Amino acid sequence: MPVYSVSHVENVRICVIMVGLPARGKSLIAQKIVRYLLWLSIKAKCFNVGSYRRQLAGDTAITAEFFNPDNRDGWSVRVEAVNRATEDMMRWFAEENGVVGIIDATNLTKQRRSDLLKLCRENLIEPIFLESWCDDQDLILQNIADVKTTSPDYVDVDPAVATDDFLSRISQYERNYQTLNVADDEDLTFIKLVNVGSQIIVNRIESYLESRIVYYVMNLHIKPRSIWLLRHGESEYNLTGQIGGDSNLSERGWRYAKKLPEIVLKSLGEEHEHTNLTVWTSTLKRTQQTASFLPYQKKLEWKALDELDAGECDGMTYEEIEQQFPEDFKARDDNKYEYRYRGGESYRDIVIRLEPIIMELERQENILIITHQAVLRCLYAYFMNVPQEESPWMSIPLHTLIKLEPRAYLTLVSRIKADIPAVSTYKEKGTSQLGELASEVSNSRDLILNSLQASV
């Protein structure tokens, strides 16, 4: 019997209807909600009306004039795009058992919203409106800068021209905008974010899943920050190939710990030399020893960051597990995400206990997390949208710092490998053998696009 979350018994289907002018971060919020829910195994999908519109009208030659409410052709293409997006969403709910669908479009008029509301109610889907309202010009210009560099509408367009066109597109939209409003819309379920969460109005939120979405959205911020993820230094158990336990660092692990302050400082870059970090560790000695030379004052210990509990297999090598519990060994390889060790945990269990950590991470600024292989895989999977089939098999070597820099529409990932060898703790599927010395990773810095598209 799998571990359910309440959402699975509520038997609820929700359609989140985004509302707001272009460049208000709607797509970003929508994509983050989808990523968060998928990570929690709640089936979610975003339907971006902009993509449908581009399919219908073609990618190019879409200028601000297209978005003039008086432009008949533009208007009918946009109505058709919404219709196709909602039809696809309804099919997804019906045929693929979708739980949370998001209509990512401007939905600025009462009429449009009322049409969507009717459609949801006819299909027994709970509608929830999520408006991002913003009059902070700095925020808007920042967002426009992000959009014009990533929007398919402005491929190969001069940035200055793109900005002008986009501003004029926004003013076309503004002519029709009817914001959500407590007096007129008191019967609707809605969340209105004012200037990225400086004020939030929450109306008629009832189900559990709705309240989770609200709380998640409340915790988002857009201040620039970085998150560092790393495993503890090589431990004595790593040397003997034992899993679990609470062993000390090996000699090489201590060398890594001593070198860590220098590595972290380098990763900060020049401008951030005085950045203040908070260090989070698990309750296990090897993570705390790894943190012990870091000069940052704020250090927090989280039980939720402890390694996957291997239950009866704690302290064993993979070879011993294969001999003593051959069926379990095979079952784990067959479905590593769901397999729960006897008296221990599965990857799914870790995700559930990490949920409050993710919520904290969304609120906080610069955090350096020293944790363990399985936990780090789950955290990384959240930030980088790695599917559940893959995340338990990711290679996360020892003595390698991963730095994530979340941006509006992409995340920068750097991996910095310390020049201190460590054993590999990576077990491939179908074998009980561990890899060779973990030296395969070279330092790298990648731009990882989160495959986000603005919906404008």
Added chain:
Amino acid sequence: MPVYSVSHVENVRICVIMVGLPARGKSLIAQKIVRYLLWLSIKAKCFNVGSYRRQLAGDTAITAEFFNPDNRDGWSVRVEAVNRATEDMMRWFAEENGVVGIIDATNLTKQRRSDLLKLCRENLIEPIFLESWCDDQDLILQNIADVKTTSPDYVDVDPAVATDDFLSRISQYERNYQTLNVADDEDLTFIKLVNVGSQIIVNRIESYLESRIVYYVMNLHIKPRSIWLLRHGESEYNLTGQIGGDSNLSERGWRYAKKLPEIVLKSLGEEHEHTNLTVWTSTLKRTQQTASFLPYQKKLEWKALDELDAGECDGMTYEEIEQQFPEDFKARDDNKYEYRYRGGESYRDIVIRLEPIIMELERQENILIITHQAVLRCLYAYFMNVPQEESPWMSIPLHTLIKLEPRAYLTLVSRIKADIPAVSTYKEKGTSQLGELASEVSNSRDLILNSLQASV
């Protein structure tokens, strides 16, 4: 090194300033916040201005006229009461390292709120206003009915007279009421609850602790419901005195499981015969076997409800633990709440992993929870405000159903003992011996007053 939560490093001090007319549930919300925070080991205290006013003016002969804004004597007593409450609160912050203080009073005027704001800022305390605004007459009358039966102002007063007086007191207050308002108060940190959470306005919430308070308050509801707490039926490990593990029910445990549907049905009472329950169990066999004959369709399994992880001591008897780990055995008796088993958990660890369960419980209606001794102690401690020194030592016998019926200002507790014997799993401090057969508990129904007082 203890497990910290983020609140402990933020070094934040918060004053929650309640706002609202009498009979809007302010005291109830304030007391619930305090209970929730204390349970999470965050030092919190409520300062009820009504109690100070009663000390100054005496308990009796306080009629509505006293609350007329033009009544000079009444006014000066009430100002003095606020001053004394805030002075006590400031002393508590300074001398007892308080973290969240709550001023439970009406604070209806901008002037009063601005005075409190100034006081907070001078003392480097973050003020957060929490207004309960309500125009739903049914809710108000329900609340008045609760207040007049529990308020010290109406001891020995005829209920009809009390209601009239109270309504007229409210109308005295209404003359001066200035509600919080987005336009005028946009610089303040505030939460405004409209009709018990049917709408919520959240303004400028910044710190983590503030966001926790907001989310908790968002999840509160006042629909009548019950919560059933019980341990699994007697297990094979219970018979041998072993702790932890994942053993099956004993023969007597199975008898209890078979009888459970009848016991639960009886506890529902006549009117609720068709009440729909949701059953929550842990992931361990003994709780699921105990649930197996219950006729309710919604059954959920939670890893967070698993028994305290005894780590290296899993599967041992207390005598074996005393022999093999004598120092640990003593350390646990000395501070059972904080003691963490080697490779396992402490009671504090359980509270942290139960926090999402509590949040769910606040949202849900009728829930029956089948769990384990230590987990049940922590859940019970939350609902009944049991201090941390006591909760790990509470007696929660096997084969005994605990039904909690939370009401506005009190919780009804019934204990229903099944007529099926079971071993005692209760270990007294300083011994490794378990008690005799658990037959000491007789069926009982108690009104447990949560020592709440209305602040009006």
